[in-house]
Amino acid sequence: MKKMTSLFGILLALTGCSSVEPNPMREYLAMAPAEQNAGKHPKIRHFVELYDNLEVLPIKTKVENTYAEQLYFNDTLVTLHDRQALQSYLEQTQKNLDSISIEVMSVFEQGDDAFVRWNMRTRFTLLGRSKDVTTIGFSHLRFDDHGKIVLHQDYWDSTQGFFLQVPIIGGVLQWIKNGLHD
Numbered sequence: 001m002k003k004m005t006s007l008f009g010i011l012l013a014l015t016g017c018s019s020v021e022p023n024p025m026r027e028y029l030a031m032a033p034a035e036q037n038a039g040k041h042p043k044i045r046h047f048v049e050l051y052d053n054l055e056v057l058p059i060k061t062k063v064e065n066t067y068a069e070q071l072y073f074n075d076t077l078v079t080l081h082d083r084q085a086l087q088s089y090l091e092q093t094q095k096n097l098d099s100i101s102i103e104v105m106s107v108f109e110q111g112d113d114a115f116v117r118w119n120m121r122t123r124f125t126l127l128g129r130s131k132d133v134t135t136i137g138f139s140h141l142r143f144d145d146h147g148k149i150v151l152h153q154d155y156w157d158s159t160q161g162f163f164l165q166v167p168i169i170g171g172v173l174q175w176i177k178n179g180l181h182d
Contacts, residue, residue, distance in 0.1 A: 025136060029119070032105070039104035043114050047141065047149065051120070054090065054100045063087045068148040075154040098123040098130065105136075114141045120156075 039048050046066040050059075063083060067073075073080040080086050100122045108115040116139045123132050137156025144150045 025119075025134060028136065034103060034105035034119070035107075038106050038117075039102075041104070041107040041109075041114070043109060043143065043147070044104065044107060044116055044141065046147075047116070047139075048102065048104060050090075051100065051102045054094055055097055059091050059094060060087055063090060066149055067152075068144050068146070068150045071150050071152065073152045075152075076156060096124055098125060112143050114143070115139070116141060 039052075046062070050062040050066050063086060067083050067086060069083050071081065071083060071086065073086050078089060080089060100120065103119040103121075105117045105119055107117075117136075118139065119134065119136050121132070121134050123130060125131070135156050137154055140151065140153040140155070141149050142151035
C-alpha cells in the first residue's frame with residue numbers, strides 16, 4: 001500500500017510540475033493556411049456534413065449518406081469494418097462531446113481517393129472541467145462508384161488531441177514530451 005501511495009504521489013507531482021509549452025499549431029497555420037472554399041469540395045460534402053456538427057442528430061442518416069455498408073475505418077483510436085459499427089462508435093462519441101467542428105483546409109484528389117487536411121475543434125467535459133482541444137490532421141478517403149466512403153484512414157496526433165487531456169496520463173505524457181527536447 002505504501003508503494004502504491006508513493007507511486008501515486010510521484011505521478012501527481014509529475015502532473016503538477018509538467019510545464020505546458022505553447023501550442024505550435026499557430027505557427028503551422030500561419031505557414032499553411034486553409035485554402036479558400038476547401039470545405040465546399042463536392043466529393044467530401046457528406047464527410048464535412050457528418051463531422052462538422054457530429055453532436056447534431058441524426059447520426060444514422062449522416063453515416064448512411066457518407067459511408068458504404070462495408071468499409072475500412074481507422075481514426076487512430078479504433079478500427080472498424082462496417083457501417084453499423086461506425087454508426088455505434090460515432091453515436092458514443094457524440095454522447096462524449098459537447099461540440100465538434102471541422103475546418104477543411106485543403107483537398108487533394110487522385111482518382112477515387114481524396115486526401116483531406118483538416119483542423120478539428122472539440123469541446124468535452126472531463127471530471128467536471130470543460131476542455132477545448134484543437135488538432136490538425138489528414139484523412140485519406142476512398143470512394144466507391146456511388147460516392148460512398150469505403151476507406152477512411154486518419155492521421156493526427158492523438159496524444160495532443162486526446163491523451164494529454166486525461167488526468168495523470170496527460171501529465172506524464174507532457175513530462176516525457178518536455179524531456180525530449182531538453
